Amino acid sequence: MNVLTGEFWLALLNIIFIDLILAGDNAIVIALAARNLPKDQQKKAVIWGTVGAISIRIVATLLVVKLLDLPWLHLVGGLLLIWIAFKLLVQEEQHDNVKAGNTLWQSIQTIIIADAAMGLDNVIAVAGAAQGHMLLVVIGLLISVPVIVWGSTLFIKLVDRFKWIIYVGAAVLAYTASKMFIDEHKFGNIFEENVWLQWAVKIVLIVGILGLGYMVNKRNAKKTTATS
Numbered sequence: 001m002n003v004l005t006g007e008f009w010l011a012l013l014n015i016i017f018i019d020l021i022l023a024g025d026n027a028i029v030i031a032l033a034a035r036n037l038p039k040d041q042q043k044k045a046v047i048w049g050t051v052g053a054i055s056i057r058i059v060a061t062l063l064v065v066k067l068l069d070l071p072w073l074h075l076v077g078g079l080l081l082i083w084i085a086f087k088l089l090v091q092e093e094q095h096d097n098v099k100a101g102n103t104l105w106q107s108i109q110t111i112i113i114a115d116a117a118m119g120l121d122n123v124i125a126v127a128g129a130a131q132g133h134m135l136l137v138v139i140g141l142l143i144s145v146p147v148i149v150w151g152s153t154l155f156i157k158l159v160d161r162f163k164w165i166i167y168v169g170a171a172v173l174a175y176t177a178s179k180m181f182i183d184e185h186k187f188g189n190i191f192e193e194n195v196w197l198q199w200a201v202k203i204v205l206i207v208g209i210l211g212l213g214y215m216v217n218k219r220n221a222k223k224t225t226a227t228s
Helices: 006-021 024-034 039-067 073-090 104-118 120-130 134-161 164-182 195-227
Strands: none
Touching (some): 006 120, 006 134, 039 120, 073 120, 073 164, 073 195, 120 134, 120 164, 164 195
16 A cells, blocks of 8 residues: 555544544543542653553554454454444443552553553554554554543543544444455455445445444433433
């Protein structure tokens, strides 16, 4: 993939948006882990904890990109992304197990460990969107560092106010999953020779995930209303 092509920049935008839409957990983990520190140490914990977490995430994502060359892993990765997209739409994450540190080093450790445990969805999504391009992985994740450190809280507020942003994020993940299905080596030239089939897979996955997520959310809203 040439850096001067529209395909490269579209993939980069996808990676940045995926980082944004999945950054909410990072912001919450950072806030919880550093909440007991003095004000002057909180910023240091946020910065160094995030740097450590992003470093581990870059290595993990590059490893997953390499592993995607193995047979059937594009298909498995695509299926995982579909689940991640659905979970993004309907499931609220719990962070009760994230303990605040009493020292700077404890907080940094908590941020790094919690992010590594929770970051599988981000790693898989970014690896799929990168389409095997290592430079895309590094650039996309490096751009996400200041977003996670300083901008995640603002983005959470935007998501709370404009619920449709979550659906856009789920659509991007579903689109990335469809690309992984299409790129699966074991399918041979089935998709390469049929552009209409490619679009059919993309549309069915995007519409299916968004439709199912909407119906589940609507049903849950009715249950909440009935019990309140």
